[in-house]
Amino acid sequence: MKNGRDPVIVGLADAPIEDGKFVTKASVLGHAALVAKAAVEEAGLTLDDVDGLLTAGMWGVPGPGQLATVTLGEYLGIMPTYVDGTNIGGSAFEAHVAHAAMALREGYCEVALIVYSSDQKSLRSRNLGGRPSVLSMQHETPYGMPTPVGGYAMAAQRHMHEYGTTSENLAEIAVATRKWAQLNPAATRRDPLSVDDVLSSTMISEPLHLLDCCLVTDGAGAIVMTTAERAKDLKTKPVAVKGYGEAHTHWAIGEMPDLARLLPAQKAGETAMKMAGVSHSDIDVVEVYDSFTITVLLTLEALGFCKIGEGGDFVSGQRTAPGGAFPMNTNGGGLSALHPGMYGMFLLIEATRQLRGVCGDRQVAGAETALVHGTGGTLSSGATVILQKD
Amino acid sequence: MSTDKPLPVIDHDSAPYWQAAHEGRLDIPLCGDCGKHHFYPRAICPHCHSDNLKFDTVSGRGEVHTFTIARRPAGPAFADDVPYVVALIELEEGPRMMSRIQTDDPEKVHIGAEVEVTFVKATDEITFPYFRMT
Known part of the structure; x- marks a missing residue:
């Protein structure tokens, strides 16, 4: 049965890359911001409409990336009231869609923005081989x-x-x-x-x-979700999140x-x-x-x-x-x-x-x-x- | 064995395991409630969540559950080892653990191969349990 608070996707954007590298000159957060802005504007919204912010990434760790939603919210100049920094690896964004869907249904936010950005190729920083040899990894990394x-x-x-x-x-x-x-x-x-x-x-x-x-490339992408009711006034044709x-x-x-x-x-x-x-x-x-x-x-x-x-x-x-x-x-x-x-x-x-x-x-x-x-x-x-x- | 390789950062959970390896024994936790061994060492049993655990010296025998032959090293520290075999060993007592298979012929390693532990000293403090085919 349809409900006005059913979650839908109304905006998306991804950053252009060439030979696997970002075309635009901007920091990793800059690319996050550019795709975020493009995704909300595609829907006919602005970043000021965003009250739900979800992100995960590998930038700025240790450092500002440890509190990824906080750092990204600051960069965007917004004050989200629903946030989710769930990081379960590359599947995090599918989980973010689930979590945003629940928050939207619950009335806990109206416009949820999910963002990812990585400049690993430009930085030549891909290094998952160096998992520090602590806790569970002390039993794997040394081998x-x-x-x-x-x-x-x-x-x-x-x-x-x-x-x-x-x-x-x-x-x-x-x-x-x-x-x-x-x-x-x-x-x-x-x-x-x-x-x-x-x-x-x-x-x-x-x-x-x-x-x-x-491949190993750069990349940035964003998705904007809202409710079916709110989507009626927006510029794009909504795609429903069904499960x-x-x-x-x-x-x-x-x-x-x-x-x-x-x-x-x-x-x-x-x-x-x-x-x-x-x-x-x-x-x-x-x-x-x-x-x-x-x-x-x-x-x-x-x-x-x-x-x-x-x-x-x-x-x-x-x-x-x-x-x-x-x-x-x-x-x-x-x-x-x-x-x-x-x-x-x-x-x-x-x-x-x-x-x-x-x-x-x-x-x-x-x-x-x-x-x-x-x-x-x-x-x-x-x-x-x-x-x-x- | 070169010492610029990553070494385990020993903690309270793992200290008895590494100490035993240093002394030439394979000691892993055994649960006093469900009777199962586990690896890696934890403060509670991952099978039944009891904290009634003690370290038990196991046989050091097992079989290759799966493996990979590294044709590219996991970073420069391992470059001289290529090709080398990293395996998951299923111990006779049940748990699986990652280790190396010591062999002159990586191509001979196969799933199901019977192996036994051999201890390889890395530093004055750290000795690794490696395995070789029997």
């Missing part, structure tokens, strides 16, 4: 596992052992995703890619090759309950789809976090698009490529479009654009319902959002 890729490699190895999944299966995902990127002028990598190219690329952490891994779910299990990879099954995605997906009242056959377009090819395979299985262990077959024959039966990661994903550290924001932006029908050559015809699933940490957290054309 020199390349992070984060090593944890994903261990999951891939286990999946191959249990289910016979092959490197070719994983490469199919990278190739299909590249074909989507070739249809997206904003994507970073658009040159042709074959399964052989993936298999002959440098081995990083067995069994994952360089081209099984996402959401989240879960996490571990941070240390040694603590992952089952290396071949993505339990957070299973839990979050079930919760979100039940809330939205949709089944798998209702989903027209799927945007799932592709930090590595194996991430996608585990996610599709956990979300129930195929049986556990059958992900390899499911993605075979370029099934997820343009024109395939299962349109997925239609902007070119983290593998080929952009991956500024915490990519989940851009899954939401692409899904919303698909439902708005503004994706040009890569538009999925008749897309009315989208599933977005973010994964964060090292297969640690999962958050699902179901979006629907209003």
Whole structure:
């Protein structure tokens, strides 16, 4: 049943990048501010209308980034009365949509702004390998596992052992995703890619090759949410947030309950789809976090698009490529479009654009319902959002 | 073993574990209520949440649950080790722990391989439990 306080997405923006780097000269917070301003203005709002502020990032730590919403609110010159700095890795923004939806329903805020920004490529600062060797990490960091890729490699190895999944299966995902990127002028990598190219690329952490891994780029994005009632007066056609779910299990990879099954995605997906009242056959377009090819395979299985262990077959024959039966990661994903550290924001932006029908050559015809699933940490957290054309 | 590698920052939870490793034993917490071992050491049991825990010397035997061969190092400190095998070992007693597999031939490592602990001194204070195939 429809309610005036049902949460909807009414604004979005992302920063232009070229060769993986920001085009505009601004600090990491400057880029956050520029996309925030563009996203609210697209909806016909101003930053002064924002009373809910949600963000997560890796900038300014230690330092002002430790209180990320506070620092960002200060930079924007606003005084939010609902804030959420939940950081569960790259899936944080799917969780933010869930939390904003609840705050909007509850009347705790009227206009929620979700923002992410990273200049990791420009700063050449990508360094997740140096997880300080304290607390749980004292039992992992000293052994020199390349992070984060090593944890994903261990999951891939286990999946191959249990289910016979092959490197070719994983490469199919990278190739299909590249074909989507070739249809997206904003994507970073658009040159042709074959399964052989993936298999002959440098081995990083067995069994994952360089081209099984996402890009390292800059990026900034913002989403504006409000209520269905408020959206009636705004400039954009709202996209409804119909369901959401989240879960996490571990941070240390040694603590992952089952290396071949993505339990957070299973839990979050079930919760979100039940809330939205949709089944798998209702989903027209799927945007799932592709930090590595194996991430996608585990996610599709956990979300129930195929049986556990059958992900390899499911993605075979370029099934997820343009024109395939299962349109997925239609902007070119983290593998080929952009991956500024915490990519989940851009899954939401692409899904919303698909439902708005503004994706040009890569538009999925008749897309009315989208599933977005973010994964964060090292297969640690999962958050699902179901979006629907209003 | 080069000493510019990251070393564990020992805390109250982990001190008995690292002390035991220093003395050539693999000691991990055992729950006096549910009877299960766990790793890494905590102040409460992650299985049943009891705080009735003591350190127990375990067999040091287990099998490779999964692994990766690092063809690129986790930072410059590990560059001389490449290629090296980082693995999750499933101990006979149940818990899994990350470690290295000591081997001259990384390609021989496989899931299910039986392993036993071997202690590798890093500094005067720190000794790491590594594993080798049996």
